[in-house]
Amino acid sequence: MADGIHYIGKFLIIFGIIIVAVGVLLLISVKIPWIGRLPGDIIIQKKNFTFYFPLATSILISVVLTLFFWLISRR
Numbered sequence: 001m002a003d004g005i006h007y008i009g010k011f012l013i014i015f016g017i018i019i020v021a022v023g024v025l026l027l028i029s030v031k032i033p034w035i036g037r038l039p040g041d042i043i044i045q046k047k048n049f050t051f052y053f054p055l056a057t058s059i060l061i062s063v064v065l066t067l068f069f070w071l072i073s074r075r
């Protein structure tokens with residue numbers, strides 16, 4: 001029983017750190033003007049409709065996170 005509570009405690013701490021990290025990224029993303037406006041991002045604008053798909057931005061974030069988690073897992 002104590003192992004289950006210990007596992008839940010670790011999970012909550014890690015989840016809290018992830019939420020804080022996402023919050024910090026949202027706060028600093030305003031100061032990075034090129035995020036979301038890379039050459040591979042798809043924007044289709046019509047009269048009453050706008051479709052936005054940040055393809056290049058998603059790929060860039062994926063590569064950065066992959067490298068980050070790979071570096072962490074090497075320990």
